Amino acid sequence: MAGTGDAHLRPEEDSLLRVEDLVVTFSAGSKKVIQAVSGISLDVIDGETVGLVGESGCGKSTTGRAIVQLPRPVSGKVMLDGEDLTTLKGEALRRMRPEMQMIFQDPISSLNPRRKVRDIVSEGLDIWSVGDKASRDAKVDEVLNAVGIDPVNGDRLPHEFSGGQCQRISIARAMITNPKLIICDEPVSALDVSVQAQIINLLQDMKTRYGLTLIFIAHDLAVVKNVSDRVVVMYLGKTCEVGKPEILYRQPAHPYTAALLAAIPVPDPNVKVSTENILGGEVPSPVSPPSGCRFRTRCPRATELCAAEEPKMREAFSGQYVACHFPLSPGETIDFHSPVTAKN
Amino acid sequence: MSKPKPTDIEKRVSAAGSTVTQSSETLLEVSDLTTYFRSSRGLVRAVDGVSFKLDRGKTLGIVGESGSGKTVLARSIMELLPRSGLERNGSILFEGTELIDFGPKEMRPYWGAQMSMIFQDPMTSLNPVMKIGNQISESIREHLDVSKQYAKELSEQLLVSVRIPEAARRLDEYPHQLSGGMRQRVCIAVALACGPKLLFADEPTTALDVTVQAQVLDLMATAQNERFMAMILITHDLGVVAGRTDEIVVMYAGRIVERADTKTLFSNMKMPYTEALLKSIPRVDQPSHLRLSTIPGRPPDLVNPPEGCKFAPRCAYAQDRCTQEEPPLREITPGHEYRCWFPVGTPEGAGALANNRAQGTTATGLVFQEPEVATTTRGDG
Ligand SMILES: Nc1ncnc2c1ncn2[C@@H]1O[C@H](COP(=O)(O)OP(=O)(O)OP(=O)(O)O)[C@@H](O)[C@H]1O
Ligand SMILES: Nc1ncnc2c1ncn2[C@@H]1O[C@H](COP(=O)(O)OP(=O)(O)OP(=O)(O)O)[C@@H](O)[C@H]1O
Ligand code: SF4
Ligand code: SF4
Ligand SMILES: [Mg+2]
Ligand SMILES: [Mg+2]
Numbered sequence: 001m002a003g004t005g006d007a008h009l010r011p012e013e014d015s016l017l018r019v020e021d022l023v024v025t026f027s028a029g030s031k032k033v034i035q036a037v038s039g040i041s042l043d044v045i046d047g048e049t050v051g052l053v054g055e056s057g058c059g060k061s062t063t064g065r066a067i068v069q070l071p072r073p074v075s076g077k078v079m080l081d082g083e084d085l086t087t088l089k090g091e092a093l094r095r096m097r098p099e100m101q102m103i104f105q106d107p108i109s110s111l112n113p114r115r116k117v118r119d120i121v122s123e124g125l126d127i128w129s130v131g132d133k134a135s136r137d138a139k140v141d142e143v144l145n146a147v148g149i150d151p152v153n154g155d156r157l158p159h160e161f162s163g164g165q166c167q168r169i170s171i172a173r174a175m176i177t178n179p180k181l182i183i184c185d186e187p188v189s190a191l192d193v194s195v196q197a198q199i200i201n202l203l204q205d206m207k208t209r210y211g212l213t214l215i216f217i218a219h220d221l222a223v224v225k226n227v228s229d230r231v232v233v234m235y236l237g238k239t240c241e242v243g244k245p246e247i248l249y250r251q252p253a254h255p256y257t258a259a260l261l262a263a264i265p266v267p268d269p270n271v272k273v274s275t276e277n278i279l280g281g282e283v284p285s286p287v288s289p290p291s292g293c294r295f296r297t298r299c300p301r302a303t304e305l306c307a308a309e310e311p312k313m314r315e316a317f318s319g320q321y322v323a324c325h326f327p328l329s330p331g332e333t334i335d336f337h338s339p340v341t342a343k344n
Numbered sequence: 345m346s347k348p349k350p351t352d353i354e355k356r357v358s359a360a361g362s363t364v365t366q367s368s369e370t371l372l373e374v375s376d377l378t379t380y381f382r383s384s385r386g387l388v389r390a391v392d393g394v395s396f397k398l399d400r401g402k403t404l405g406i407v408g409e410s411g412s413g414k415t416v417l418a419r420s421i422m423e424l425l426p427r428s429g430l431e432r433n434g435s436i437l438f439e440g441t442e443l444i445d446f447g448p449k450e451m452r453p454y455w456g457a458q459m460s461m462i463f464q465d466p467m468t469s470l471n472p473v474m475k476i477g478n479q480i481s482e483s484i485r486e487h488l489d490v491s492k493q494y495a496k497e498l499s500e501q502l503l504v505s506v507r508i509p510e511a512a513r514r515l516d517e518y519p520h521q522l523s524g525g526m527r528q529r530v531c532i533a534v535a536l537a538c539g540p541k542l543l544f545a546d547e548p549t550t551a552l553d554v555t556v557q558a559q560v561l562d563l564m565a566t567a568q569n570e571r572f573m574a575m576i577l578i579t580h581d582l583g584v585v586a587g588r589t590d591e592i593v594v595m596y597a598g599r600i601v602e603r604a605d606t607k608t609l610f611s612n613m614k615m616p617y618t619e620a621l622l623k624s625i626p627r628v629d630q631p632s633h634l635r636l637s638t639i640p641g642r643p644p645d646l647v648n649p650p651e652g653c654k655f656a657p658r659c660a661y662a663q664d665r666c667t668q669e670e671p672p673l674r675e676i677t678p679g680h681e682y683r684c685w686f687p688v689g690t691p692e693g694a695g696a697l698a699n700n701r702a703q704g705t706t707a708t709g710l711v712f713q714e715p716e717v718a719t720t721t722r723g724d725g
Contacts, residue, residue, distance in 0.1 A: 055553035056524065162642055192409045193580060194639035197624040201636055219553060226626040226634060245632045263558040264628055265583030269606045273587035278558045282509075282523055 005313035006041040008242040008321035012079075015043040016213055017067070017181055022076035024059070024066045034286045036062040037073070038237040038294075041313075044181065049207065049214040051228030051245070053221055053260070057283060058234040060217045064183040067215070068100045069093060081180065098124055101174035105186035107166035111158040117169055118144070118154030124177040143172040146209070147202060164195035168202065175206060183215045188223060200227060221264055225249055233257045236283060236294040239313065243320030253316035253327040256295050258334050279336045293325070300336055301326045370437075371541060371574050372398040372421070377434035377444075379413075379420040386647040387431070390416040392598035394434075395673075400541065401572040405585030405606070407621070408595035409643055414578045417595070418544045422459055423451045438542075457487040460535040462564075464547035466527035469534070470519040476503075477515030480534050487538040502533040506563055525556035529563065536567055543568070546578045561588055582622055586610060591679075594618050597644050597654040600673060602682040614680070614687040616661045619715055640710060653685070660715045661686045661696040662706040688715075 012018060024037040037059040044050045052060045066073040069085050078085040085096060101124070104110040111120055118140050119126075125136045141151040147168040149161075158166055167187060174182050184203070188196040200223065206212055218224050224231060225245045233241045233254065241254040252258040259279035281298040284290055293311050296302035305325050316322040317330065328334060379391035391413045398404050406414050419425045421436055423446060436443040438458065443451070463469045471479055480502060481495035490498070496515070503511035506529040519527055528548060535543060545564065549557035565588060568575055577589055585592055585606070592609045594602040594617065602615040613619050623637040641658045644650055650657055656666040665685050675681040686696035700712045 055555065164642070193582075193621060194409060194624050195642075197626075197636035197638040198640075200626070201638060204633070204635070221554070222626040222628045222630075225628055225632055226630070226636070228632060249628055259555055261628070263554040265554075265557070265561075265581065265587055266629070267582040267586045267610070267622060267625060267627065269586045269610050271587065273561075278562060279555045280559070282525065 004039050004041070004239050004310065004323045007313045007315060008239075009041055009043045010045065014045055015079075016046045016048075016081060017042075017044040017215075018077070018079040019043065019063075019067060020077040020079070022063065022066055022078065023074045024062050024071065025074050028287060032287050035237050035289055036286060037066060038289070039076070040234070040237070040239055042232050042239070042242070044213055044215060046180075046213055047207075047211050048229045049216055049227050051224035051231045052215065052217045052234060053219060053224045053231060054234035054240075055219060055260075055283060057236075057286065059237045059286075060219075060234060061185050063234075064102065064185050064215060064217055067181075067183060068097075068102060098128060098177035099180045101177065101179040101182045103167075103170045103174050103182060103184045103187045105189050107163050107170055107187075107190065108158060110170060111166055111173075113158055115157070116155050117149070117158060117161070118151070120158070121154075121169065121173045121176055123173065128177075130177075139176060140172075143176050144169075146175070146206065147172045162195075163191055164198060167191065167195075167199050171199075171202065171206065175210065175212070178210070179212075181213050181215065183217070185217045186219070187216075189218060189220065196223070203227065221249070221260060233260070236289055237286060238294050239323060240295065241316075241320070241322045241324075242313070243316075247317070247320055251317065251320070251328075251330045253320060253322040253329075254295075254324050255299050255301055255326075255328065255334055258328060259298075259336060262336075277336050293323075300334060369400055370397050371400045371439060373435075373437040374421060375435040375437075377417070377420060377436065378432065379416050379425070380431040382429040382431065383647070388646050389598050389649070390646060391420055394595075394598075394600055396593060396600065396603060398542070398574050398576065400574055401568070402591070403568065403575045403577055403589045405589035405592040406576060406578045406595060407580060407582060407585055407592060409580065409621075411643055411646070412595040413598040413646075414595055415546055416598075418461065418546055418576060418578060422455070422461060422544065423448065424461070453487075456483055456535075456540065457538040458540055459542040459544065460538075460540045461544040461546060462528070462531050462535050462548045464550050466524065466531045466551075467519060469531055470527060472519055474518070475515065476517055476519065476522070476530055480515075480530070480537055483534050484537045498537075499533075502537060503530070505567070506530070506533045506536075507559075508533075523556075525552055525560060528552060528556075528560050532560070532563060532567065536571070539571060539573075541573060543573055543575045544578070545575060547580070548577075549584065550579065550581070557584075582625060594621070597649055598646060599654065599683065600681075601655065601684075603673075604680040604682075608680055612680075612689065614676070614682040614689065615684050616659050616686075616688055616693075616715065617655045618682075619688050620658075620660075623715065637713070637715065640713070653683070656706075657708045657710065659708075660700060660706060660710070660713055661688075661693055662708050662710070663696050663699065664707045667707055 019042050022037055022040045026034040026036055028034050040063055054060055067078050122136050122140045144151045149168050188199050216227050228245050231245050231248050235256050241257045252261055284297055290297050291307055292309055293306040296306040311323045311325045313321050313323045316327050375395045377391055377394045381388040408414055420432055477499050480499035484495045484498055500511050503514055508514050508529055549560050579585055589606050591605050593600050596617050602618050620639045624639055639658050644654050652668050652670050653666040656662040671683045671685050673681050673683045686693045700706045704712050
């Protein structure tokens with residue numbers, strides 16, 4: 001099956017992580033196959049934050065997990081610092097684990113409820129018996145302090161902390177092994193706005209201080225814009241558009257990006273709510289995704305070409321890449337109410 | 345009792361509100377409502393003296409952080425709370441009838457037919473082992489004396505009205521066979537089935553994607569207009585309430601801390617808490633990497649709330665007075681009320697800020713943080 005192309009990838013030698021044509025499927029009962037991720041390519045430069053956005057089920061988490069090889073992708077390459085993780089097995093792969101950490105959405109349930117917070121945080125060091133006990137303790141204190149948790153409280157259990165504090169603890173746990181890459185899967189989605197802002201600022205501070213490189217997965221476009229240097233928009237297991245947030249949000253070239261942006265509720269009563277121009281329909285089943293462009297069943301611009309041929313990633317404007325046969329030109333808007341011409 | 349002709353029912357279902365005069369008259373009036381839970385730790389003051397009015401056909405937004413009492417307030421009004429350990433006082437006038445002393449038995453005729461509720465997680469309000477069609481017709485038949493067949497037809501119409509594709513087929517499906525957005529639309533259909541005059545929507549779109557959220561909110565707005573139904577929209581998303589409400593109530597620690605019409609609340613907020621909430625949300629129209637304002641700390645313990653203003657431990661404006669005396673909710677200009685000694689944008693507020701800025705801390709010992717959004721981007725410090 002055709003991938004969505006890699007025109008948006010930067011020179012290989014520049015990237016810390018380079019994912020090429022990643023394919024992940026899940027089996028769903030008898031003979032059914034869920035096409036969760038179907039040829040995603042993306043790259044991350046050292047010190048950069050790459051945001052993954054898209055609606056529920058588009059494969060953001062699966063992409064993140066497949067990068068750390070849990071699960072193993074069906075095909076594709078995952079190059080971390082020049083080493084293809086998909087070819088590593090057993091001990092060689094285990095050795096790479098501390099280089100990549102994940103932070104999850106639900107801060108409380110992602111921490112072991114029966115372990116003390118400092119033990120949770122030092123796990124990554126303990127597994128590898130890095131240094132002696134005293135130096136590990138000192139390191140735990142350092143990262144707890146860095147995330148704003150008083151190490152004095154390190155002997156407590158996770159449930160004694162609030163959701164925001166638990167997310168700080170997750171960040172400390174992820175940082176302790178000095179990973180090359182942290183994949184944050186909806187790290188602020190379950191938090192109150194006030195706490196969300198604290199965690200976003202904290203991640204940014206940690207980035208500045210420790211030079212972290214992040215993949216930031218979220219469905220909230222405003223959050224993604226705030227944290228990202230580069231944004232990847234996904235739909236039904238495919239990449240739609242990649243670019244710098246400043247331009248991508250102002251000038252979406254892919255109809256789906258435009259649809260997402262049009263639907264964001266703006267906290268300003270003077271901005272008219274677009275009750276008319278909202279993307280309709282439902283996301284098709286990933287078991288039998290549409291041929292050609294996967295967005296075509298909901299795209300007002302779809303033609304026969306979109307059904308016949310999968311659009312390849314190409315440069316829409318300088319530095320912005322789109323996988324669409326008929327991308328929007330700068331300033332162009334799209335009417336989601338016009339009939340979809342190429343059904344199924 | 346003779347069965348009403350379908351046409352009558354149709355009228356009731358499609359335009360329940362239109363039989364009443366379409367003037368702005370009060371539908372719901374809540375006065376000094378308190379809802380406490382007895383717990384081993386003491387009394388949890390989840391709703392502590394809330395008063396507001398809602399006119400027919402209008403939409404009231406309720407915002408506030410997690411635990412501020414939004415859900416308990418809605419459930420308390422609808423009398424949908426567990427009775428054990430509950431202390432509920434005050435007054436709830438619905439079309440002039442006092443509901444506060446009503447038990448479930450007296451409330452039954454109100455549920456669904458007069459007021460209904462949509463919840464955040466559609467799965468909790470749908471029965472997972474019952475077909476969609478049966479769930480809707482059951483709710484119809486509980487309030488309207490119609491035949492099974494007729495209720496079925498009506499169910500299909502309702503699914504069509506909430507824009508569920510292939511409605512007839514969906515009637516025979518179970519909730520898990522639908523997408524999240526469709527399930528929420530079914531919940532709306534159920535909630536609207538008997539033409540309520542008041543719809544509570546408790547975080548109805550929080551679990552949904554933006555495009556689906558927009559679809560669902562549009563659908564609710566359309567239903568509301570068609571039926572002249574009043575709505576209480578509970579959410580923590582200020583973006584959602586901004587475009588879809590007439591008036592907004594901001595809750596903190598079980599109290600209303602500010603209430604104003606939507607435009608005023610956003611353009612001329614007086615409560616430091618409202619300001620802090622609004623400034624902590626990232627917006628798509630802001631540049632990337634803008635450092636966000638945060639609200640330090642967390643909401644107070646509802647068993648042992650602090651003396652004085654409940655927001656004082658987190659407030660950049662806090663002065664000594666705030667820690668001693670709780671500000672009353674005062675209506676300063678018509679329709680705009682708030683609870684604060686040093687309101688935003690007033691000389692008092694400016695003085696309090698200047699004072700704290702000079703000292704570097706607030707009266708509660710909080711390190712002073714400018715309530716303005718920083719203009720510097722991150723990474724340079
Ligand atoms: N372990 C699994 N087994 C079977 N199907 C799976 C599994 N994990 C994910 N899927 C399916 O793969 C697709 C992509 O799911 P994924 O969780 O990656 O989406 P997502 O973009 O992270 O969505 P969300 O925003 O809801 O978290 C979905 O159709 C999902 O149902
Ligand atoms: N049955 C109960 N017994 C004891 N305390 C309760 C009960 N129900 C709610 N509370 C408490 O009442 C307070 C208000 O809760 P409520 O659910 O109304 O908050 P909310 O504003 O809806 O928050 P969220 O945004 O998280 O939904 C919370 O502190 C909660 O723990
Ligand atoms: S125009 Fe065609 S290729 Fe582009 S998004 Fe629409 S359906 Fe896909
Ligand atoms: S200024 Fe005082 S009264 Fe007003 S919100 Fe802050 S602490 Fe409360
Ligand atoms: Mg996910
Ligand atoms: Mg709630």
